[in-house]
Amino acid sequence: xxxxxxxxxxxxxxxxxxxxxxxxxxxxxxxxxxxxxxxxxxxxxxxxxxxxxxxxxxxxxxxxxxxxxxxxxxxxxxxxxxxxxxxxxxxxxxxxxxxxxxxxxxxxxxxxxxxxxxxxxxxxxxxxxxxxxxxxxxxxxxxxxxxxxxxxxxxxxxxxxxxxxxxxxxxxxxxxxxxxxxxxxxxxxxxxxxxxxxxxxx
Amino acid sequence: xxxxxxxxxxxxxxxxxxxxxxxxxxxxxxxxxxxxxxxxxxxxxxxxxxxxxxxxxxxxxxxxxxxxxxxxxxxxxxxxxxxxxxxxxxxxxxxxxxxxxxxxxxxxxxxxxxxxxxxxxxxxxxxxxxxxxxxxxxxxxxxxxxxxxxxxxxxxxxxxxxxxxxxxxxxxxxxxxxxxxxxxxxxxxxxxxxxxxxxxxx
Amino acid sequence: xxxxxxxxxxxxxxxxxxxxxxxxxxxxxxxxxxxxxxxxxxxxxxxxxxxxxxxxxxxxxxxxxxxxxxxxxxxxxxxxxxxxxxxxxxxxxxxxxxxxxxxxxxxxxxxxxxxxxxxxxxxxxxxxxxxxxxxxxxxxxxxxxxxxxxxxxxxxxxxxxxxxxxxxxxxxxxxxxxxxxxxxxxxxxxxxxxxxxxxxxx
Amino acid sequence: xxxxxxxxxxxxxxxxxxxxxxxxxxxxxxxxxxxxxxxxxxxxxxxxxxxxxxxxxxxxxxxxxxxxxxxxxxxxxxxxxxxxxxxxxxxxxxxxxxxxxxxxxxxxxxxxxxxxxxxxxxxxxxxxxxxxxxxxxxxxxxxxxxxxxxxxxxxxxxxxxxxxxxxxxxxxxxxxxxxxxxxxxxxxxxxxxxxxxxxxxx
DNA sequence: TATGAATGAGATTTCATTCAT
DNA sequence: GATGAATGAAATCTCATTCAT
Numbered sequence: 108x109x110x111x112x113x114x115x116x117x118x119x120x121x122x123x124x125x126x127x128x129x130x131x132x133x134x135x136x137x138x139x140x141x142x143x144x145x146x147x148x149x150x151x152x153x154x155x156x157x158x159x160x161x162x163x164x165x166x167x168x169x170x171x172x173x174x175x176x177x178x179x180x181x182x183x184x185x186x187x188x189x190x191x192x193x194x195x196x197x198x199x200x201x202x203x204x205x206x207x208x209x210x211x212x213x214x215x216x217x218x219x220x221x222x223x224x225x226x227x228x229x230x231x232x233x234x235x236x237x238x239x240x241x242x243x244x245x246x247x248x249x250x251x252x253x254x255x256x257x258x259x260x261x262x263x264x265x266x267x268x269x270x271x272x273x274x275x276x277x278x279x280x281x282x283x284x285x286x287x288x289x290x291x292x293x294x295x296x297x298x299x300x301x302x303x304x305x306x307x308x309x
Numbered sequence: 310x311x312x313x314x315x316x317x318x319x320x321x322x323x324x325x326x327x328x329x330x331x332x333x334x335x336x337x338x339x340x341x342x343x344x345x346x347x348x349x350x351x352x353x354x355x356x357x358x359x360x361x362x363x364x365x366x367x368x369x370x371x372x373x374x375x376x377x378x379x380x381x382x383x384x385x386x387x388x389x390x391x392x393x394x395x396x397x398x399x400x401x402x403x404x405x406x407x408x409x410x411x412x413x414x415x416x417x418x419x420x421x422x423x424x425x426x427x428x429x430x431x432x433x434x435x436x437x438x439x440x441x442x443x444x445x446x447x448x449x450x451x452x453x454x455x456x457x458x459x460x461x462x463x464x465x466x467x468x469x470x471x472x473x474x475x476x477x478x479x480x481x482x483x484x485x486x487x488x489x490x491x492x493x494x495x496x497x498x499x500x501x502x503x504x505x506x507x508x509x510x511x
Numbered sequence: 512x513x514x515x516x517x518x519x520x521x522x523x524x525x526x527x528x529x530x531x532x533x534x535x536x537x538x539x540x541x542x543x544x545x546x547x548x549x550x551x552x553x554x555x556x557x558x559x560x561x562x563x564x565x566x567x568x569x570x571x572x573x574x575x576x577x578x579x580x581x582x583x584x585x586x587x588x589x590x591x592x593x594x595x596x597x598x599x600x601x602x603x604x605x606x607x608x609x610x611x612x613x614x615x616x617x618x619x620x621x622x623x624x625x626x627x628x629x630x631x632x633x634x635x636x637x638x639x640x641x642x643x644x645x646x647x648x649x650x651x652x653x654x655x656x657x658x659x660x661x662x663x664x665x666x667x668x669x670x671x672x673x674x675x676x677x678x679x680x681x682x683x684x685x686x687x688x689x690x691x692x693x694x695x696x697x698x699x700x701x702x703x704x705x706x707x708x709x710x711x712x713x
Numbered sequence: 714x715x716x717x718x719x720x721x722x723x724x725x726x727x728x729x730x731x732x733x734x735x736x737x738x739x740x741x742x743x744x745x746x747x748x749x750x751x752x753x754x755x756x757x758x759x760x761x762x763x764x765x766x767x768x769x770x771x772x773x774x775x776x777x778x779x780x781x782x783x784x785x786x787x788x789x790x791x792x793x794x795x796x797x798x799x800x801x802x803x804x805x806x807x808x809x810x811x812x813x814x815x816x817x818x819x820x821x822x823x824x825x826x827x828x829x830x831x832x833x834x835x836x837x838x839x840x841x842x843x844x845x846x847x848x849x850x851x852x853x854x855x856x857x858x859x860x861x862x863x864x865x866x867x868x869x870x871x872x873x874x875x876x877x878x879x880x881x882x883x884x885x886x887x888x889x890x891x892x893x894x895x896x897x898x899x900x901x902x903x904x905x906x907x908x909x910x911x912x913x914x915x
Numbered sequence: 916t917a918t919g920a921a922t923g924a925g926a927t928t929t930c931a932t933t934c935a936t
Numbered sequence: 937g938a939t940g941a942a943t944g945a946a947a948t949c950t951c952a953t954t955c956a957t
Contacts (some may be wrong), residue, residue, distance in 0.1 A: 113916085133426045135337035138951060149918050154953065156916095213425050220422030222483035223415055224335045233484040240487060263492040266480075267473060267500060270493070274476030278468075281424035282435040285442060290465040291472065298469060298500050305503040311939035312936050319941085341927060351943055356928060358941090513918035514957050521920085537830040539741035543948060553922060558949060560920090617829055624826030626887035627819050628739045633887060640888040667896040670884075671877060671904060674897065678880030682872075685828035685835060686842040694869040695876070702873060702904050709907040719937085744930060755939050760932065762937095918957080926950075933943080 117156050120146050122170055125163050130213035134164065134221050165231055168218055171211060172235035179242050189249035194296055196246055200272055201292040213280040219273065240265055247299070256306040264302065271295055319358050322348050324369050332415035336366065336423050367429055370420055373413060374437035381444050391451040396498055398448055402474055403494040415482040421475065442467055449501070458508040466504065473497055521560050524550050526570050534617035538568065538625050569631055572622055575615060576639035583646050593653035598700055600650055604676055605696040617684040623677065644669055651703070660710040668706060675699055723762050726752050728773050736819035740770065740827050771837055774824055777817060778841035785848050795855040800902055802852055806878055807898040819886040825879065846871055853905070862912040870908060877901055 124146035128137040139160060143150045157163045178199055182192065222232035243265035248258045275291045326348035330339040341362060345352040359365045380401055384394065424434035445467035450460045477493045528550035532541040543564060547554040561567045582603055591599065626636035647669035652662045679695045730752035734743040745766060749756045763769045784805055788798060828838035849871035854864045881897045 117916090131426065133337075133422065135335075136426065139953085140951080150952090151918055151920095151955085152916075160952065216425060217422050219479050219483050220335065220419050223418060224333065224338065229483060233487050236480065236484040236487045260496075262489055263496045266488050266492050267496040270476030270480055271469060271473040272476065273479045274472030274474065277421050277475045277479060278438065278472055281421050281431060282438040285435050285438045287464055287468050290468050294462075294465045294469040298504050301503045301507040302500055305506070312934095312941065314940070316941085337926095340925085342925095352927090353929085353944065354942055356930095357943095360928095362927070513916095514920065514955095516919070518920085535830065537741075537826065539739075539947095540830065542946085544946095554948090555923065555950085556921060558951095559922095562949095564948070620829060621826045623883050623887050624739065624823050627822060628737065628742065637888040637891050640884065640891045644891060664900075666893055667900045670892050670896050671900040674880030674884055675873060675877040676880065677883045678876030678878065681825050681879045681883060682842065682876055685825050686839040689839050689842045689846060690872050691868055694872050698866075698869045698873040702908050705907045705911040706904050709910070723937090745932085746930080756931090757934085757939055757941095758937075766931065918955105920954105920956090922952105922954080924951095927948085929947075930945095931943105933941105934939105935941090936939080 114156065117148070117152070118166065119170075121148070121153055121156060121163060122167050124148075125167050126171075126214045127210055129167075129217050130210040133217055161225070161227065164218070164221065164225075165227055167214065168228060168231040168235065171215060171218070172231070172238065174211075175235065176238060189246070189253040193246045193250045193299070196243075197268075197296050197299075198292050201275055201295055209279070212276045216277050216280045219277075236269070239269060243268055247303075250299075251303055251306065252309070254303055254306075255308050256303060257309045260306065264299070268295065268299060271298075316358060319350075319354070320368065321372075323350070323355055323358060323365055324372055326350075327365050327369050328373075328416045329412055331369075331419050332412040336419055363427065363429070366420070366423065366427075367433055369416065370430060370433040370437065373417060373420070374433065374440065376413075377437065378440060391448070391455040395448045395452045395501070398445075399470075399498050399501075400494050403477055403497055411481070414478045418479050418482045421479075438471070441471060445471055449505075452501075453505055453508060454511070456505055456508075457510050458505060459511045462508065466501070470497065470501060473500075518560060521552075521556070522570065523574075525552070525557055525560060525567055526574055528552075529567050529571050530575075530618045531614055533571075533621050534614040538621055565629065565631065568622070568625065568629075569635055571618070572632060572635040572639065575619060575622070576635070576642065578615075579639065580642060593650070593657040597650045597654045597703070600647075601672075601700050601703070602696050605679055605699055613683070616680045620681050620684045623681075640673070643673060647672055651707075654703075655707055655710060656713070658707055658710075659712050660707060661713045664710065668703070672699065672703060675702075720762065723754070723758070724772065725776075727754070727759055727762060727769055728776055730754075731769050731773050732777075732820045733816055735773075735823050736816040739823055767831070767833065770824070770827065770831075771833055773820065774834060774837040774841065777821060777824070778837070778844065780817075781841065782844060795852070795859040799852045799856045799905070802849075803874075803902050803905070804898050807881055807901055815885070818882045822883050822886045825883075842875070845875060849875055853909075857909055857912060858915070860909055860912075861914050862909060863915045866912065870905070874901065874905060877904075 121142065124142045125137060128142050128145050131137075132141065139150050139153055142163070143153055146153075153160075153163070157166070179196075182195060182199065185192070185195075187195065218228065218232060222229040244261050247264050247268075248261040251258045251261060271291075272295075278286050279291075323344065326344045327339060330344050330347050333339075334343065341352045341355055344365070345355055348355075355362075355365070359368070381398075384397060384401065387394070387397075389397065420430065420434060424431040446463050449466050449470075450463040453460045453463060473493075474497075477497075480488050481493075525546065528546045529541060532546050532549050535541075536545065543554045543557055546567070547557055550557075557564075557567070561570070583600075586596065586599060586603065589596070589599075622632065622636060626633040648665050651668050651672070652665040655662045655665060675695075676699075679699075682690050683695075727748065730748045731743060734748050734751050737743075738747065745756050745759055748769070749759055752759075759766075759769070763772070785802075788801055788805065791798070791801075793801065824834065824838060828835040846868075850867050853870050853874075854867040857864045857867060877897075878901075881901075884892050885897075
């Protein structure tokens with residue numbers, strides 16, 4: 108409201124700088140000075156725009172969650188059939204599109220670990236997970252229903268798929284050399300497909 | 310005359326204290342003082358037995374990897390058939406047995422994030438991942454072969470399954486409230502089972 | 512709007528405080544807290560202006576070397592004849608003028624010992640020695656030439672004179688009670704004088 | 714007296730280890746563990762044979778001073794004439810013989826710096842300097858007298874020569890690359906020779 | 916808004932010395 | 937004599953946060 112015009116831009120700039128710095132150094136070693144340097148700002152200014160370093164992290168978690176939500180909305184707009192939407196979703200998350208921003212992926216992994224100990228981060232992380240779970244469940248239920256299958260296992264299947272996604276991020280960030288390239292999206296799609304095919308009819 | 314060395318037990322004690330402390334506070338906030346207090350030792354003694362805090366972490370990574378390897382060996386001894394061995398493996402990793410040590414799981418998640426930025430941790434983490442991948446691939450290949458299926462996709466399937474496991478640990482540690490309980494092991498088993506069933510014959 | 516930088520004066524202040532503290536306690540016992548106290552600053556601030564304690568030492572070495580260089584320039588400006596310049600130089604270094612800052616002399620002695628083990632200090636120390644050697648050689652060559660003597664031994668003579676100077680500093684700092692007072696400058700001048708007189712003509 | 718047979722040998726072993734370690738790391742960084750390792754002993758044993766680390770240093774200073782004294786006695790035994798004895802002394806101190814143990818030279822330089830701040834070391838250092846001064850003065854007086862010269866300046870000349878020696882050690886240890894090789898002994902001898910030659914007759 | 920110096924709490928690490936065995 | 941673990945004090949360094957300008 109009373110913020111000067113460039114405030115929002117500054118905040119975004121700082122949040123992005125935290126993302127970049129965290130992907131490289133982790134959260135604790137992403138010092139205010141390093142973040143400021145990356146953002147091409149001065150340390151003092153970061154505390155003008157954010158109350159604390161933890162606040163920047165929180166803003167980042169929310170920004171990443173919002174970006175995911177955004178991708179969902181873009182996806183939901185298309186009036187594709189259920190199977191195509193599910194396929195598109197998996198590709199968006201695990202395909203080359205996601206791999207195109209390894210920094211965000213690494214930052215997300217670091218955030219996941221911070222969620223283990225920081226209650227506020229955990230809350231934001233859980234909220235993002237809940238949102239994603241709801242979306243996934245919806246996509247899977249629709250796909251199951253379209254095949255005339257029971258939807259009772261949609262929840263558990265969504266959880267397994269989400270875990271696979273999070274684990275893929277983890278492994279891509281921490282052990283890229285050990286994983287076969289490009290395996291994730293097609294294999295996930297096929298696992299889901301065959302699971303659905305084998306489900307009993309409704 | 311001379312004093313009896315007790316380094317090995319002290320080191321184990323310290324490593325265990327790091328595990329406990331890390332599970333609760335993360336790596337950076339697991340200070341030497343906290344670790345020492347948990348181990349009921351003085352801070353100086355930690356640096357007598359380990360060169361640095363990073364060294365304790367490295368020892369922990371190796372200990373956890375060795376423990377996993379140990380579970381594999383125990384498993385391999387049993388002369389179960391391929392399917393039973395695969396099922397037992399998944400249960401051991403994702404079932405209640407694994408859940409019985411949530412501390413180790415949380416520590417592993419934190420280690421995964423540290424691997425993003427610490428080269429030496431990354432190397433040890435990757436080694437553990439490689440070992441696990443090799444084991445998983447062997448189990449899956451055997452199961453596929455036993456069904457008379459092609460084994461070409463064993464590698465990608467192993468990667469997907471490993472990702473699902475790592476992601477399950479992550480979600481169990483950081484967003485336990487959001488996940489359906491006990492979903493992981495049976496759902497993973499079923500996904501793999503149906504995938505294998507749908508593979509073409511060799 | 513923005514704050515005016517004062518780093519240069521702070522750095523000089525800190526370097527001077529290290530000099531004072533080192534002259535009294537040596538390098539290792541010149542702790543950050545002691546230096547800060549002497550400079551009337553907080554310990555943290557020292558690390559804001561210098562990366563490490565070793566960096567302060569390096570700055571001190573360079574400052575002392577620069578001060579010596581400065582004295583040379585002031586000396587060179589005077590258009591005295593060769594003999595007078597040489598005499599003035601020896602007096603400036605070994606006479607009461609130099610003795611007027613026993614702190615700097617003691618600090619220089621301590622630096623010489625640190626140069627034995629710290630490569631970066633050694634490099635800076637060597638550079639100072641090289642500069643001094645070049646100057647001395649020039650002064651001696653001019654004096655020899657003015658007398659019509661060969662200048663082949665100017666280098667070795669310069670080395671001997673420099674050694675005498677360094678040793679005088681050492682003895683003045685570590686064993687002042689054992690040395691005859693005020694012997695250094697006149698005796699050095701006379702030794703050089705008689706050496707030159709006895710050199711063969713060019 | 715009541716010490717066990719190997720005590721003296723152990724002490725010598727430890728003192729030598731301090732010398733070696735100090736030459737490389739300086740006094741403060743020559744830790745008990747490093748010294749013990751160099752002596753192939755255990756840390757605890759060092760404090761059995763010496764009350765404190767400072768005590769080992771003191772023993773080292775005395776050992777080095779005694780070794781110099783020893784060289785004097787060996788020298789004095791020879792019934793050379795005054796000039797030859799002086800020449801032999803300078804060679805023994807500054808010639809290749811001395812350069813053959815650069816470790817002892819470096820240790821002596823470090824001791825000189827420690828003498829700036831440690832009273833007990835200073836006392837021992839001064840005693841060594843006094844002894845050396847007395848010897849030098851005697852040699853110079855004898856040489857002057859043998860030439861029929863006045864001996865009034867023997868003290869100041871001895872001081873200058875001692876300073877040159879100490880400075881040579883300093884420069885050889887801290888700036889070896891900057892000094893002409895082998896300059897020290899012949900140049901010192903020549904400086905003294907020409908000084909004496911130019912002295913007035915008694 | 917913006918700067919950058921300044922603070923102070925706290926972290927890791929070092930190490931002489933002690934001491935039970 | 938000998939060992940090596942243990943202690944505790946102290947050192948360097950880090951860094952989020954504050955604040956005068």
